[in-house]
Amino acid sequence: MPPRLLRSSTPLAAAHLRALSAFAPRAGEGAPHLFGGMRPRAPDLLARLPAELVSFARARAAGRAAPSQFSYGNALAACARAPAPALAEQVYCAAWKDGLSGNAYVCTGMVDLLAKSGRLRDALRVFADGDPSSAVCWNAAVSGAVRNGEGGLAVEMFRDMVWGSCEPNSFTYSGALSACAAGEELSVGRAVHGLVLRRDPEYDVFVGTSLVNMYAKCGDMGAAMREFWRMPVRNVVSWTTAIAGFVQDDEPVSAMLLLREMVRNGVAINKYTATSILLACAQMSMVREASQIHGMVLKTEMYLDCVVKEALISTYTNFGFIELSEKVFEEAGTVSNRSIWSAFISGVSNHSLLRSVQLLRRMFHQGLRPNDKCYASVFSSVNSIEFGGQLHSSAIKEGFIHGILVGSALSTMYSRCDNVQDSYKVFEEMQERDGVSWTAMVAGFATHGHSVEAFLTFRNMILDGFKPDHVSLTAILSACNRSECLLKGKEVHGHTLRVYGETTFINDCFISMYSKCQGVQTARRIFDATPCKDQVMWSSMISGYATNGCGEEAISLFQLMVAASIRIDSYICSSILSLCADIARPFYCKPLHGYAIKAGILSDQSVSSSLVKVYSRSGNMDDSRKVFDEISVPDLVAWTTIIDGYAQHGSSQNALAMFDLMVQLGVRPDTVVLVSVLSACSRNGLVEQGFNYFNSMRTAYGVEPELQHYCCMVDLLGRSGRLAEAKYFVDSMPMKPDLMVWSTLVAACRVHDDTVLGRFVENKIREGNYDSGSFATLSNILANSGDWEEVARIRKTMKGVNKEPGWSMV
Template structure:
């Protein structure tokens, strides 16, 4: 263009044609600023532009998205009488569309009837660019009705609109028009057909469309490879890539990124190395898009070492996207320390982490204080209002239960999308804040945001948590109204909600109407029957689940084992235990804990320990279940030995663990050890003792005959003693025959729990043991006076 301009300057009398040659030349060279400069010079020198001049200058304005300059040109167009010229109007429509001024472009198109197909193509492609796909199809329909024949530039845009809307049937009709017009052999139209079928899920027609193409270029080959990737068929994708190489079509960076995605599986290491070699051979190792895909591929294969090697040797150390992909790779492989260190190194090297870097680090933060440091950085660089970074930040706070901080961040996000609304609702629901979840759901709907299947699943979780049947029914009605009531995710949530609310008839109806029952819906209904006491229904459905070939999860098995524990049916528990071992769930911690509890409650503490001993890395709940099991069976020393072993394994106890430990001390008469463990709760573990812990300590003292010390202990408790504490003292008074202290304990229990029969019976028995029958009669009369009745005894006998 420099040589061209020098020659142009030497022309003594340039005309409009020579000016147009220069202007269009700068356009072809993408030197749009120079286009504008030459046009301005042409005007200053008094030359009158024609339609070709205006069309070229408007194209330059569109490329620069210079809407202000474009409007100036359009004023000249109207002034000089070129308003109805199709070439000029097309340029102006392109300008409006590329500047996202869709309404202005549509108004311009509608002002004058145009029979120029280029103008129609401009409005159709512009509508697709602006995501006005319905408008694009409507304009295409008007074009056909007006007997204006579409060309090879029309169909790719129309097919893109069908793809965006998921309109397979309409896409097939457009394909029919392509065949009618004889454009099937056009490489761009053919590629659009392949892409449309691929993205709407019809892989067979995508392959058929590809095979009917006369010429295949790199774009069409890449489209069919991407089609198989969308169907999660990497083997076929690689086969087509090999065919592409065999026929000699040169690959581009889009082809390679698609193939690298296909290789991102541990079992495809050999193919991955071959593609990596090809990248080096073809010189794509300097292309940042390919390098980032390569880093991502190795990360998804679990080979973070190779990802780091590619990252270090790629020369993309200043490319923020490469850093983001590397951090994401560490996050995918749960290397939180490495991810955070890379994030920190990025800042030290003067590269500003973007929203993707921040989101990846926040996704695997293991310490809330570290998360707060990232929060400070996000505030500093102004990313807190970004949807991606803000959502990752409030999700991190939600994960650690800091819902106030999570909501504060959520409120600061601009342009909240459906994912951010759903994540915040799920955060409230998961942490038992159902009212806030309901309020946020209503706010989301009032903001004009349409909840999807994931949102409804989250709000149903909140309904289940508070057992709100009414709100659950409202959500069900909404789901039916928007047409997703039979969706498997929503259906599973509805089954779980109705089951938790005890509405098992409704739960079963929803379950039966689901076209595709997944594992969650089966498990929810089995557990619902189990938790509501419908033993036979639960077990029958469990067997149906197995016959249907569904995988049994730990939640289902734990619920069934809970039935066996509650009913103390060891035979049922053992029948469940056998398939648990067979399907490999015996090592699951929740199942293991349920088996321990079941065997313990059924009187077989030896079987409980066998299960415990087979668990490789017991968690807190499993240790606690075994300790409590030993305590309940009077094996206090074994419980305490297990607690010591638990501490050596560096498993931190909770308040429930200490109830088991103190119960063990009580059964073994270990008073001093009881005091020691009670004091250690606050001193070493930061756990504030509750009523159950103090009741256990009173029981320890009472069983050891130290009743006065127990009474003195109650008097100096840091919390107000409740009926449970006084009841423990009363039980000890009965054992040791202390009438006066028993009277005091019983009086306190009557004051706190006037309707309970236990205290009346205990005091009555104490008085009967010392022969005070008049007072026994008075106690019985008092029970009748306050409406307390002793429940008749019963026994469970085997016939």
């Protein structure tokens, strides 16, 4: 027996020790017989036990010959089915007295029972006393480790078995492959596969199915399907495993095609096939296919199975078919099953919080205690802190508050309601945490701008033994959104490379991170060093350049992307079009317009709005209007773009006509489009019309005027020469005027040579310690009036003022 297993084992449970003390032989006296000295009411007890255990107990009580190894094995198997672990310990102690504790049948039965009871260490102690040459004992120990989530231990035991004197069989290989699948250990799984091929090249369907499952769980569906088609015989488990692999790999279409092939081969589906296919239908919103599966289920007894009903409910609620889901839920025999309730509440909570709470109350009224999944589902939909607090109190009363599922959902709820303090308090009170709860807390801190706390939580997560996954990595990198966080981001980058190495997904995450932290050059080095660049990575790098004001580099990279035959989606196309508009590159617009038509993405609102923007920025309002008119239902962004385009190019009447049409069509204006409308009035001197729009902002459109709207009105009055009214308007503003307001008024003073008002504005600008632009404008006003002494004084004042550097393309 491998010494490592003995050293790593922990003592038996207290109940097991008491049983050993009661039944183990002592010096000079024998152990009492199992079930010896029963009281007269013992027949009632025996009537409730399995037949094998009753027969065994009567034989022991009668004092006949010691039972055989098969009798002990059958008795232990009966205890496992009952389940009756306390009686199993007594049976094992009796076997110990008879000298059969190390027998393969007895050892296997006890190891299997203890492992199924969650007592893996006790099972390993029993296994250590067993026969080291028995493959059956090894199989029970390996499968027990897998069942208890100890995949690494199961793989170690398999290695010990292979290196020892015991020859693995099909069940051993299956257990080892299951361990690899559970831990996603693809390299170890391939090694086991190689061992199988060397020792048993004609393996049976049991091992073949385990290989398919291992490769599918480890994300290598190509290898999984090669093994699947290599199998000479495939049963329903084999087909279901392959279908479930496609569903897990987000390939629902492939799963449906494989199901059709399965039916064509005459293999009847079981409940696990049905649940996997229903999940595939939910992923792709395949309503017709889900209805067909429902019909197939109705023709069999599978419809009575709670797992199938739960899958049907989840699928229909995912489609939004609440009535159909409720019909399945209300079927006879389901209203008393808590898993059905939790599935229905979980699905309904995504569509109606009120309805899910009503279902929760209905459970209480029917005498059913909601489980943790019910509470977690409702918490995931709550957006009100008051209502969430009431549900929090209910969860405390039911004793779910310290569980992982409810605790994580509750912490996320408080974070979603902008209460990070209570979110962290719930997180701290959780008795145990998993990777999901840690990730939720990291994301909560990052979302609300608490970068330091997010990094500390992420660090504690690693110290607590949790390996960051892609979700937690995305969460912590969202906290690296400014240059001050660059050093911390590099630390996360280094740790991630040590744990995962370089992958396309990880490199994509760090390209985005470095771009946000003004490290676009580092981002480009990562991009260039990645051998296989996907569409997301190209898009991230282009967005990084655009964010950092590197328009030329972004366009050059886009050209390389086109040359590499990478598909251009609507997001990339709209980003490049907006960039062309911002950096005055209209000559790229026509080719991109043609590509959008060929690719079928012109109907996307973001692409159409970007085309409208770039055409209008280049002064081509005719093409801009043509693109706009081709949009079936323009959104507010498209309306704002076309209105602003007309306003910027002096077509104020067209701009106002488009705005009136937008309001008539029921599109509600926002702050931005009203700025464009007021600017259109200002450029054409439409004072009265401009005031009508300004005064109706609150009443007609429900928009509170902001500083930029007041600035437009000052510009409107200033352009019309009504400077006194403009000054009065500034004085009556409900907020303090900023530099833009004073600069607008200074510009009007220059146009109309109002030196007095210009000096007044000079004092205001000096008091506000503004930049040099307004002083330069005031200096020009005084120069036009011939007051050179004042010009010299203003120029001298400008020496201590901040000057923004400028540049010209000419």
